[in-house]
Amino acid sequence: MRGVTEARPASGMTRRDPARLAAVLASLAMFAAGCSGNAPPLATFLMSECGAWRTIPSPSVGTGFNSLDGVAVAPGGDDVWAVGAYRDGYGIGRSLMLRFDGSEWSRVDSPDPGVAGTYLNDVDVVGTNDVWAVGATRNERGIAQTYAVNWNGAGWGVVPTPNLGGGDNFLTDVASVGPDDVWASGYRHHGTSTRSMLMHWNGSVWRSVPFHLQRSSGDGLNAISATRGGEVWAVGGFAKPGRSTQTLILHWTGEQWHSVPSPNVSRHGNSLTGVVGTTGSRVWAVGGFQDFRGDRTLLMRATAGSWSLHPTEDSRMVSDDLNDVAAVSSTELWAVGTSYDGRTDHPLIMHGDGTSWSRVASPQVGEGSRLSAVTTGPDGEVWAVGTFSGALPGRTLIQYFCPAA
Helix, strand or coil: CCCCCCCCCCCCCCCCCCCCCCCCCHHHHHHHHHCCCCCCCHHHHHCCCCCCCEEECCCCCCCCCEEEEEEEECCCCCCEEEEEEEECCCCCEEEEEEEECCCCEEECCCCCCCCCCEEEEEEEEEECCEEEEEEEEECCCCCEEEEEEEECCCCEEECCCCCCCCCCEEEEEEEEEECCEEEEEEEEEECCEEEEEEEEECCCCEEECCCCCCCCCEEEEEEEEECCCCCEEEEEEEECCCCCCEEEEEEECCCCEEECCCCCCCCCCEEEEEEEECCCCEEEEEEEEECCCCEEEEEEEEECCEEEEECCCCCCCCEEEEEEEEEEECCEEEEEEEEECCCCEEEEEEEECCCCEEEECCCCCCCCEEEEEEEECCCCCEEEEEEECCCCCCEEEEEEECCCC
């Protein structure tokens, strides 16, 4: 699903690895050229054509595969971070960090301690000088270990994180309540299966937070979301012995984590990959399920803690997946993912008004585009990130929406 990254989805949906076609997209080259030279600053350009999604030029590293997998906006809206990974000349994954300063996207140096690879899966902004990114590194033995870095306003620094057992450990997502209250989700390999992980930053140290799932033969967490009021939700998938994957939802009560009953659609596999809490008591989660045709979008919502399925329109695509969800408000929501038509991946963007969801036109870039993450800003602006293939296999992809006046 995520190119060079190695964490999501932890359980459930399988992802395609479409052919990397080497067609040159002239329109993208013209677009990028139009944003240089005598063109107006990007910040001016962003506000000049609101009401529709657009692709924004972004840097990639080298000629290997690049992918962006997480994005977050600082409180003021002018400072945006995107993280992911790229493959170097030896085919090893390296961490990738991009920053939008209100005028343009540029690469920012970041630590890269993994001898056999470093991958970033998500980023969250506590404040302008307090940003967290999480993922995994691989050591000299090829074992994946949890990885967290923090931005203090001057640079990124590695912060130690615990690992459980002797197998692979991955962090998939990060969400903050405040400077001394940050959560990360993930999973670890346990024998021939996987087990979910939750970690908490208390302002001084990251600690593993225990919880227990009854009768699970394998489980993993793909996403976590927190509100400033302290509501925290984590989602993923789990399997019972002899059964296919089912949706998994965990809720933090303020004292402990506990699993919450959640609906499923298919007996062939269900998984959740994104979650967001909105104003009031409503929470939304997105993901996918498998039927005889392929993957299908899965949306559900919680009102007063009770989860129910939300119907979505069927498409004529071979497969549809939703990877992330974000909210401007309880009546303004966005979800992103990928549609596959049997030949090519296309970006999938859906808009929700709190009652219904509909597909929104999104620009196709290159010969295959995928969106992995989405976030919203204080004025209703929306950023989505992912990857596309064109003249080179796997370039960073950033798309942007601002509401019409």
